[in-house]
Each structure stands twice: as structure tokens, then as C-alpha cells.
Amino acid sequence: MSLASRTRLAALLAVFSVGVAGVTTWAHGQGTGTERQAAAPEVVLSPSVTEGSALQVVAHPDDDLFFMNPDLSRSIATGIKVTTVYLTSGESDGRNEAHSPHLQDAAGPADRAAYAEARQNGIRAAYAQMATGDRTSAWQRKSVPTAGGGSAEVDVLVSRPQVNLVWMELREARSISGDNPDSLRGLWDGRIPALGAQLTSGTPVKDPFAYTKDQAVAAIAGVFEAYRPTTIRTQDPTPGRVDGGGAFLDHQDHMYGARFVQAAAERYAKTADRPHFSVQNYVSYPNSSLPPTLDPQTAEEKLGYLKTYAWTDHQDWCGSPAGCGDRKTATRPAGAGWSQTIRYSRGDGTTWMAEGVSGRLWAFAALDGRMAYWSRSGPQAPWQGPEFLTGDGIDSGASAVRLWDGRIAVFATRTTLGATPQEYGREIVYAVQGEVDGGFGPWQTLGTPDTGDRSGTSAISGPSVAVDPEGRMTVYVRDSRRTLRAREQTTPGGAFGAWQALGGAGLQGDPVTATDASGRRHVYATTAGSVLAWVRPAPGAPYGGPFATGLPQTTGSLSVRSEGDGVRVFFRRPGLGTVATSLTRVDGAAAPETSPVAEAGGLGGYGAVGIAGDLLAGRAGAGTVGVAGIGGPQAWQESQMLYTGAPAGVAEGAGTAVAAALGLDADLHVITTLPAGGSGPLGSRTPDPWHRAVQPWTLAQAGRPGSATAGGQPPR
Template sequence: MSLASRTRLAALLAAVSVGVAGVTTWAYGYGSEQPQAAAEAVFRPSVTEGSTLQVVAHPDDDLFFMNPDLSRSISTGIKVTTVYLTSGESDGRNEAHSPHLDDAAGPADRAAYAEARQNGIRGAYAQMATGDRTSVWQRKSIPTAGGGSAEVDVLVARPEVNLVWMQLREARSISGDNPDSLRGLWDGRIPALGAQLTSGTPVERPFSYSKDQTVAAIADVFARYKPTTIRTQDPTPGKSDSGVFLDHQDHMYGARFVQAAAERYAQTTDRPHFSVQNYVSYPNSALPPTLDPQAGEEKLGYLKTYAWMDHDDWCGSPAGCGDRKTATRPTGAGWNRTIRYSRGDGTSWMTEGVPGRLWAFAVLDGRMAYWSRSGPKAPWEGPRFLPGDGIDAGASAVRLPDGRIAVFATRTTLGATPRDYGREIVYAEQGGPDGAFGPWESLGTPDTVDRSGTSAISGPAVAVDPAGRMTVYVRDSRRTLRARTQSAPDGGFGAWQALGGSGLLGDPVAATDGSGRRYVYAATTGSVVAWVQPTPGAPMTGSFATGLPQTTGVLSVRPEGDGVRLFFRRPGTGTVGTSLATMGGAAPELSPVAEAGGPGGYGGVGIAGPLLAGRTGSGTVGVAGADGPQSWQESQMLYTGAPAGVTDRSGTTVAAALGLDADLHIVTTPPPARTEPAGDRLPTPWHRAVQPPMLAGAADAG
């Protein structure tokens, strides 16, 4: 894209940015050769809408592991609610390095320490919302569907910001075997888990919840706030080689209770559609940083407020105004420089079927939703849903040789007993081109041992050979690559194959070059490894060391001539690097790393022809050129997961993202006119794929 075109695009987007959410409309035309385009493209540019609800195990899990997503959501003015499952009472001492339960260091007061953590959280949220940690809260007790009570805090100056304290007892150990915990309750080792009420709470009476009552109480909170985006922790972080959980047990089992509550909430009718985003917690300690220095410092500022670094009595509570245990290391284990999703960060959820027909997939309400468009000038339709629930965030879609579509995902089965909990790979495909999708088929899991304790498989990457046989690639819980291949088109899949590798991160990615060779890539903590077909149709070989620099662990690929181009984020800056792989011998050869996209940002980068779509430094979805460094052209919309993109056979490119409103938003670049260089095409601003009825009527009237 030329400098003049980038300048024109920036001016157009800047003109849109002055609009007010819910009011602005904008008509965009592609030039004099398309006189009807303006009438066909009346839409309101996308802004952040909907509501978010975070559920975490302890006070501070949100600040450490969900920021800056959290603070940026608050800044937009949408409804933001955070639910704390436990009181986080720990050993009851608001000081660092105190001997565990050693009365020589002073008496333990778990109720007071839990209140101090509440005070620190209220200060951090007030700072995020108003800039003043002392901003006033209104606190009250509400009954829950579980038969107990919860504390609800409403920020008076910003009443759309709420905190909900469930006040259950924490495990008081990262991985120790304590039956009186969320883990013990989930596994059926105790009949009920009691409350740990904080001092000063408006909740007056102690209570306890059975497993079903806990699920009911959380689902009732969902029904009260009706979120369109639910954020929670990772229910399957996996185990170390020695069998120890890689995350705090409360994080893991709290997230499983959220899964069960979301499934129950999805069965109700008086609610909007919602998506779920899972976040990595403790495992971030050993992974590369994802945030740029500015975002990391802003996140650290809120953590310092929570940690009560200055020890000033700004809250007036005898319990204290924050968590002094955190004050010795408010960065955590480097957590202020990191945010990472454990599911749904793939970019292959959009594809073309029969010529001109585009398909986009995302998980809403625990079901696979899809949107479709029959041609470049046809309207988008959706969401529609495939039958079946339990589908995890994320999807991978592929086109079969006859134009049919197959979509792959992972599915979690909660089961009747704790041992039945597990995750599997599933897929559904169309019975004919443009036809209906068949039922979900299970490919099982490569993790056959301790499924209830691990099930930490990645999302699938899928490739199709010229005959139409599909191969699915997945990272297993041991961090190696596994694959299953169809024995024949439309036939069954063979056994899981072990392809090796070690220490793999995130989801693998796959692509086929112009000569028919297939490439599979996966990130490690220090670089990227590759598998490749030496010749088309040959068995995969690898893993090969690529020599690429360290990445944040999220990869994207696109075919490019007789090679495959890889895109990745650089640790500590969030800039996008790219390298072209070709086969020059027995192993792939990679070009020197070049820069693409703009500065800052994190998460996956979708590829739509000459454009990249990804998260900008401010957290909004933006577009930039794929073939050189340039500034992100930002929108006004925060989103969940990662964008996807496709170029259809007419040359039209479409990038898509799932907004926090659980709706599909797109940006489109038309094919070039005969007199216009391809790089000078201007994309539309981001807008809803399916227009609201009022705006759709305005377009028809135009």
C-alpha cells in the first residue's frame, strides 16, 4: 500500500473515530467505477460493545493474568464485572515471608487478611476506572441460587463496574492435597465447601455449598449480569513430568466450575450469546513476555495499588488497604509483562468453500456458530449453530477439493463423575458443497492416561491433500506433536502418530505451498520447530530447528509461491516478524526475518491477502500491510481470541474478529480496478458482518 493510500486510510479512520457508540453511521464507496457501492455499504463502524464478566479463583488473579484486557474493557465504558470464587485468605497474615501458621509471628486472622485483599482490589479497580483509588464503593449482600450469599460492590462513580465476592474457602496450598477445597469439592471428596467470610463484609451468615450448589450459584451470577464475554482461567494447564499441576489447583478447579456453570447458563433462554476466553496463569513464569514496556508498566501500576506499596491508610480499614505479601514482588514472576490465552488463539477459523462462498466459525454458548456469505456483494448471514454443546473456544476450518467445508475443534466432556472429565478433538463436515453439516465426529485424544488431570491438548491444525484426505495435528499434554490422518477421503482416521518435538507451545499451524508440500510449525520457549514433506505426498519429516528467534508462542502461516510464510510476535515488543520457508534440500530453508505489521500488540495475527489483522498496542483490532513494517490502522473495538482472514477467488480480502459483544466484525478490501495497483486498495472500516435491522433498512432505502 502506497504512502498516499495509507494517509488517505488513516484520515478516513480518524474521521470515523469521532462518532458516538450507537449513533454514528458511515457510507463507504470504492470509487467512480462502482456508483452503487455507497448505498450497498452503509454501516456503523465497530466500537466495543457488550459486557464482560471475569471469574477468578483469588483476588489478584485478574490483575496478574487478565490485564491489560481488563483495564482496557473498563476504559470503554461497557459493563465489567469480576467474580472472586474464594476469599484468598491464605495463612491469615498480611505480610511477606511470615512462617506458615507460626503464631510466633503474630496471630493469624484470615478474615482480616481476606478483607485487606478486597480493599486492595477495590483500590485497583477504582484506579483503573476513575484514576482515584479512594473512589467510593457501595457494598451489599445478595442471596445466591446456591442457598448462600455473595457480596456485591458497585463503584459509585462508574456503576457499570461491579465486583462479586463468593467468599468460599481457598485451598491454602498451590498443589497440596487438601480435600477442603474447590478441588476436593469437584472430585467428590467432601460433601460441601464452607465459606471464609471477610471482616467487614455485609454478608452476615456463614454458609456452605455442595458441588451442584456451587455451579448453581455461579450460573446465577451469569444470569444476573448477562455477559457477552466470559473470561476465566485454564481448566487444563497440565502436569509436570513429576505429576505436579503446572498451575494453582484453585485456578484449575475454579475454571472447571466455571465451565459447568457456563454450560448450565447456556441452557437458559433469557440471555445474549456469549463467548468464553481462557487465560494462562502460573505457567507464564517460564514463557516469553508478550507485552511491550508501556503496557507492562501500566499493568504494574495497578498491581502496586493492590499491593499497598506506600502503606498509607487511604482506605481507613483496620485490616489494611492491600496485599502486603504481593508488595515484595508486585511484578509476580514476570507476570506484569505477560498476558496469554490458553484456548482460541488460532487464526484459521475462516475459509472459502465453493467460489465466492465464505465461512467463518466461532464458539458461542458452548456451541459452534457460523456465519456465511454467498458472494462478494452478498450480505452475510448468521450466526447459525451446529448441534451439540461442550465445544471449547477456537476453531480450524478447511476447504475440501470439491468445495465442501470441514470444521475442527476441541470438546470438553464434564461427565457424570470427576474421572469422566476430559477433552477430545471433534470435527464436522458438509455432506455436499454448500450443503448441511453432518454431526460431530470424535477423533478422541492422544492423551489416554489421566485425562481428568491433564487434557492439556492444543487446538487442532488441519491440512488436506490433493485427494481430499485430512490430517489433524495437535500438541499433546507432554508438549510433543501428534497427528491422525484419514485412510481415504470421507473415510476413517488412522491411529495417533507421534511426530516428536519437545517443549511445544500454543497451537501448531499447517500450510501447503504451491508445489504441494506441507509444512507444520510449532513454537518452543526459545524458537520455532518445523516438520515438512520433502516432496508432495511424502511422509512428514522433522522436527527441524528453524533457527528463528524466540517468539511469544502464537504463529500464523500463509502459502507463498513454492514456500510458506510464517508470522509471529516478538517477545517484549509485540511487533510482528515474518520469514519465508522453502525447500532447498532435506530441511526447509528460511529467509532472514523481516518486519511486518505495526508496533506493539499481542496475540495471533490473521492474514487476509496483503493485510494483517491483529491486536494493536492499545488492544483494539487493526490492520496493517503484511509485506513490510507500517503503523496499525486502528479501530475502536476490543475483541476476543484472534482475527482470521481470507482472500476469495474474486480477489476480495476479508478479515474478521469476534467482538466482546459476541458478534462477528469484518473489514473488507475489494479487488483492484484494472488501473489500480493491488497495494493501493483501501479496506473498509471494521463493521458488523450482519448489520442491525435499522442500519440494514437504511442501506436498502439508499
């Protein structure tokens, strides 16, 4: 998008927003929709709050409500800028009734434009309810030009102009997995030259249009440029296939829409004068076969918004001949159990922070499609960063490990979009410091264990990494067939051998690994019903397993730490969100023995938990990041900050425990506790609050030795 085009688009939408509320609603920098006050000439340790701008891109109206809530509603509640982009109109068969032959006959002829409008009406009602409590709260709607040469409808909630909806109004596939070239999939794969619009009845967009693949990418990237998000939420571009290489596990529009978002984010990352941003991917249809993650109260709240969208009361509150919501959803507003669940398909690992041999801490996160890192030389030293490794295409999530000689290595997955659809794929990459506490070398690739159908699947997990006493690294990953694979260095610092197949079936999430005091390597991975384990009794020895651990069903994300001659596993209980734990031990080559499951602390919430010594860090019931002491049903000590991905934790050699999370503002936020010694679960004193690791740039900091901005300009 040219500067002139971007300026025209921003001006149009800014004028529109001013007309609604008297203020510009475009986010500037990483604020909350209002101009940030000039920083004081000193560093002030302010408690972390939710800032930034969140932008969701989904394929259909309701994908956000089914698969991104409660993250979505909680973001709206904070008052930050929240924008949702709908790629297709979701016109389906054009009948606003349940899928039933006799009901379809009664509904009369199909009207795709009207059904798409009914879904729009339902979405506007649900967002109005989330933001104001009143589904009838007014919207102002306008047609705006896009960078792709078409038009989009933009809706601004009059009483809460921070809430925007953008309707791209492209034609949907009209089939979950059927081979229909007139679709996002057909456009991505080059089977059609352009995909046309499906305009809704009542939309202010009047002229039909069509996008080529490049124009569609440009249109989405142009929305990013206008809204300047710090968090981009989208669906899973690589959900995998059913066993045997059959149909995709997700709706084709979800999958290929997410690939268009990947391409648009890559283009947006190359623009100047934008804030840093992170990307969060969400699981969609595969949630049907997995345990619920939400507690009953949160699930009921989520279901309430879905019922509003579904127009379950069938009262004509909106006055639209098309209808006031999606009656197809009204027969089953919970979906296939989706109202009870939320899951991330990327970036749910907790091992992205490591302590170097000198005591320096290193934290890693993917920003702008690149790997960013922050570091801190000691408990009393300031954090510095973010700095960036070279190379783009880096997916959310990272795993960091200290090598035998004290250097740090970071592992991630990288997506290559490719010049042709067949070249699309994901691989595992890693980078290593050139010297202790030094800079990082270039990315090196380990490829992928998925050598067939790479462009169609690439559904590998994030990597988990271990280092043996002789200095060899081993990487563990779940492949697209849901089995465990491993690849190990042949010599310390040397080349990696071939991928090993370690078995297992139906694995979910990322594998985790730890080594007990006897030198035995443990690897754990969840299934829909329990947890499997592999054990390597000594370096170079064959693996035992997969073993059934006997652990109960989990929500899918594990964390581990070594504990004496065993490994302690942490997980959340389905349908409750409480954190539970069990100690597993191994005797010789036998299967691991697990202790009775106990409550670890941290009541409610969802997502993975970071472990730092005797400190838990995770999402509390309100969705904010919190900490709790391990042992018994301890409540979270909550912050006021929503975050993305999962927290990490490190128990430092100095005896302090540090937890970190990436906020919606794309900044690193941390909390530090002193060594335990008092009666409280968090040590002898209350820790400082969660706060930005690197404080906002001030004039007093400019040029200060050791400052992240010394000798430079304020960070973007």
C-alpha cells in the first residue's frame, strides 16, 4: 500500500470516527486509544495494565465468538482498541434457518445476501453486548476503499468507538472441505485468477469487486496499516489432516484465511512507523474432540454472547427484513462444545526464558515475524531490549536452553510462504550465541519430520529442547501425524542426525522435557484422555515408551521441572482451570510411577503455566496474568494485564524467581520474588507488581550507560 493510499484510507476512517465520537479512533503507537502523556524525566515502576491494540482476523462471522472468546470480550472490557476483520460474508446456503429439509422448504428461496446480513446483525448485537451490555447499542456504518482496489464496510460502535468491525465481504467456500475453486483456498492455490465479493443486503458497499491473490493480501495488510495493532489474532493455518491423510481437520476457509493473514502480516512488518506486534493463532474445529478448558462461569458468559448472535429469542429488535441474527446457530449456540473451550495452536510453550552461566537472563518472543530478545545482567540490573535476530517468518513461541559451554540457544518454527503454493511450509530453526553473553549467529534449519504434503499440513508443534551432560542437544516435536519425533546432535556443537520416530498416537500441544537428578531424560505429551511419557535412562541409550502415566485428562498444556530423582508435571484440570501437579519417578527401565494428583495453586483460568522454582505464573480466572505459590489451593495474585501466549519462569541462581509474559502491547512484562523464607507462599515479602521489563523511554534515560536506548532513539 503506497503512502498516499494509506494516508487517504486513514484520513477517511479517521474522519468517519470523528463524526461518531468527536475523537480519532485509530490507535497511535501502543496507547489505549488516547494520546499517551509525556513521560516523567525519571523511571517510575508502574504496575502493568492492558495497553496496545488487538485486531482479530477470522474467516466467517462467529469464528471470533466461538474460538477467540473470552480473550475477545476481556480485551473489549479493558477499553483498548479492539477491531475484528471478517474475510468472507459467511453466506452459506442463503437460508437463515437450521439445516433441516422441512425448515428450508418453509424458509422459501435462498437469499445469500440477506443471510449474510442477518449474521452481520447478530455480530453487531454480540459486540454491543460485550462492550455496553445492550445489544441494541447503535453503530455507524460506512464503505471505505481498500488497498486491494475493492471496498470494505467499517462499523464503529457509537458509544464505544474503540470497537470496530471490518467486513471484507468476500465469497466463502460454502463447504467445510469440498473442492470448490471459488474460495480462499482456490485463490491461494492459484486455481482462480480472482475471488469475487458476496455483498450483504443493507451494506453501504454498493459496487461489486474481486481480488487477485496479491490484492487480497494487500487489502488485509492495508487494514493492519490503518489500525496499527500490537496483537494480531487469527486462526490456525496448519491444522493438519485426519488420520491417513484425508480431509483437513478444520474448515478450509479458516485454514486458508489464516494463510492470507500470514502473508499480510509479513507485508505489514516491512512498513515503517508502526508499533511492534505479536501474532496469536487459535484452534477452531479440532476443539470438538478435546476437553473443555473454561470454568463454568466463563463458559456460561461466552455462551450468552453466542446466544445473542444466534438470535435465540427471535424478537425483532433490529428491524431488518433479513433477521437479527444467525438462526442456524440458534439450534446449537454452544457449537460442538466450543463455548466451553479456548486453545492456542502456536506460542503456548513456557520455556522461552533461560539463565546464562554468568547469571544473565534471556527472554525471547516473536515480534513482527522476527525473534526478539531481552536480557538482564543480574537481579538488580535493568532489562535491555528488544533486540532482534536476523531473518523473518518466525512463528509465535520459542524455546531457550543453556548449552554445555554457557551459551544460549533459541529454537522456534519458521513458516516459508514460498513463491508458489506448493512451497508453503513450516520448519524448525535454531540460533546460537557466538560466545557467552554475546550476539546470536544466523538461523540454522532442522527441517521438518513431515516430508509429505508439506504445504497441506506442516502441523508440527513447537520444539522442546534438552542438553545432555556431554553437551549434545536433542529436539522433540509433535509431527503432523500426532506422534513424537526427536533429532539429536551427533557431537556437542556438531551436526544433527536423522529424525527418530518415538511413537505415540493422538498427541496434542507441545511436548515437554526435563532431566531428573539421576540423569534420566523424561519427555511428556498429552493426548485427549491422558498423558504419555518417554524415558531415556542415559545419554545415547534407547528410549523407553511411550508409557501410559495414569495421569488424568488435562486441558492439553504441560509444564515440568526436575525434582530430585523425578520430574514434577503441572497441568490444568478440564472444565475448572485449576492447576494440578504430580511427581513422576522411574525405576530402571520400568514405566514411570506417578504420585497422587494434588492441587498446585492457581484457582481458575486457562492456558499453560510457567514454573519458576516454587512460583506459578499463569492466567487467572479474570484472564489477567498472575502468580501463585506452589502448594495447596492458593489463589492467584493477579495483575491488571491481559497477555498473549504463555508465561515463562526461571528460578535464578541468586535465589530469586522471575516470571515473564508478553502483554497485548507487544512489550515484555516481568515480576520478581525474593527467596522463600517467610510464612507466605511467595516468600518473605510481597513481590513488586508486574511491570514492563524495559520502562518507557524518557529523556532522562537517553544516553544512560546500560540503557536499552543509550545513544539511540526512543523505541517504536
